[in-house]
Amino acid sequence: MAEPLPPQYNPQETEDALYRWWEEQGFFRADAASEREPYVIVIPPPNVTAMLHMGHGLNNTIQDVLIRWRRMQGREALWLPGTDHAGIATQNVVERLVAKEGKTRYDLGREAFVGRVWEFVRETGGVILQQLRAIGASADWTRTRFTLDESLSRAVREVFVTLYEKGRVYRGHRIINWCPRCLTALSDEEAEPAETQGKLWHLRYPLAEGVEVAGLPRLPDGRQYMTIATTRPETMLGDTGVAVHPGDERYAALVGRELELPLTGRRIPVVADEYVDPEFGSGAVKLTPAHDPNDFEVAQRTGVATLNVMTPEAAINDEAPEPFRGMDRFEARRAVVTSFEELGLLEKVEEHTHAVPHCYRCDTVVEPRLSEQWFVSMKPLAEPALQAWRDGRVRFHPERFGRTYEHWLENIRDWCISRQLWWGHRIPVWYCGDCGETIVAREDPTSCTKCGGARLEQDPDVLDTWFSSWLWPFSTMGWPEDTADMRKFYPNSTLVSGHDILFFWIARMIMAGLEFRGEVPFRDVYLTGMVRDHLGRKMSKSLGNGIDPLVVKERFGADALRYTVVSGSGAGTDQLLNYENLDETFGPGRNFANKLWNAGRFALMNLGDDPRVPLDEVAADLEPMDRWILSRLSKAVREVTDSLERFRLQDAATRGYEFFWGELADWYLELVKPRLRGDMGDASRRAAQATLAQALDGA
Ligand SMILES: [Zn+2]
Ligand SMILES: [Zn+2]
Structure with missing residues (x-):
């Protein structure tokens, strides 16, 4: 008879050995030649430099439960793992390392810096994949992918060029979200709004000398004025006009006349535009087209000039009057307000709570900035994606997220995809130094397609990280090649993801799948909630309220971890775990595993050989x-x-x-x-x- 099992379950002795045996036996490998019905999940690729946290623990355990269940049912189950190069996040990490040597990325130069990032990724990257093994994830590791793999990069280029040829990728001079710390453009989704207790400053702009209009109030010195309100007074240095509603009687006589812009000595026009809400505030709004997206659009319609008064770092540049030059934007804010006060032009200041966008990677306040960027025209992609949801070809669990998806797609704006970073897929566009031609190509060109000249310069920018991850369900299968995996495993079956990346990732994957494969990438989307501490707070390093899944595994066993997160997980609802009392949190899971062990032990002893x-x-x-x-x-x-x-x-x-x-x-x-x-x-x-x-x- 075989050795009896020890009376107490010891996960440390059992789990890893069992896992190794499973992996060696090839139990996790999927076969594209199999006759069985496929069941496919692609992992939401964690950042290549990520360390396992409870969010991964929850999300991946759910995927593993679904995959193992379908595998036991006899399906050809593929769980495809991999990592994301995470452009901005990874670049930030390496920039901090370089900073410790007293250098910047510019000191190193592009090539050497990118070399450093690769080095860093090779050394530390993929740790998370080992950690996923430790918690039992039964992924097909022979199919591990990385978004910068050669074949995935080919998919990215194919998509960029195809969309360009269809006129859906274009270069535009527009207001984008700009992070003054990362020094790159961000998409609308990457600029995360945070409720902020700010102020609303009411400023008075006098009418220009010689302009008189009946009914407007007067300053003590007799000049007439208009009042405008702003949450960012420093931007007034870049004002080029004031807009009123065309039907607003109060200002009708002023349209086409000029105001004197305080502090600058400039005269700016009053224009009429439907965008202005006459009921709001004074009914007059300042126009800062270089620093506000709505103002930019008004300026396009009314012909008002554009004046950029900030550096990429969000300091005041030389276009502004002398005293403000070189000031940081917040310093300039105080200085502008003080000057208005001294001139008797500050009408009042109100407390004002509003949403201020922050960089999703470094939490710096985002600055709207006018610049030349690449965009994807999203409306034509959004329409079929909406239809797929309405037809039930793609379903959300829980269902309520369908409404969120619909609302976003109905109001979608063009996607800014260029990033002023070095780490990522370089934009496949070249400019001819001789004739100015723009060349967008699948293969690197050696000469100009128009004039034959050889002085070609590649666009310096890289693509948004999400421009590669939105292709993940099929780029991982070898697309654009017609591969066996592609035929067998696309479309995938289920996607399991946090609901926080519904727009960043999930909706865009649905659009890409429909556009490039004519089919939704997956039928079911299971949205997990967030893992929070017992007080409902987000787990974070700075709060020190996180739980390390590997510590849990060490003390309680991976099965205790897995049982705990699965039994506490409702789709779309947050999960609260007590980090202060791990025994209370994971003890029941461990006891359950132990009970199973004892029953098995009892059975083996009684069934014998x-x-x-x-x-x-x-x-x-x-x-x-x-x-x-x-x-x-x-x-x-x-x-x-x-x-x-x-x-x-x-x-x-x-x-x-x-x-x-x-x-x-x-x-x-x-x-x-x-x-x-x-x-x-x-x-x-x-x-x-x-x-x-x-x-x-x-x-
Ligand atoms: Zn940033
Ligand atoms: Zn040329």
């Missing part, structure tokens, strides 16, 4: 208790399957727990002991053995 008896052979000898547990088993299996099909993983976990602990362990195992000892005769013993084996297998 006897060949397993099929249930059919003992059908006549089954006793009521055997039939009872078998019927409970088939009921539990039905219910668990049903829960999983409806993506109710917590119900499945609870049901499995109830069956095992409440019915099998507490009742059947106790009742059956005398029979297993042979007290009731051999037939009864064999019937009990067969039933027990079946029930434990099922559990």
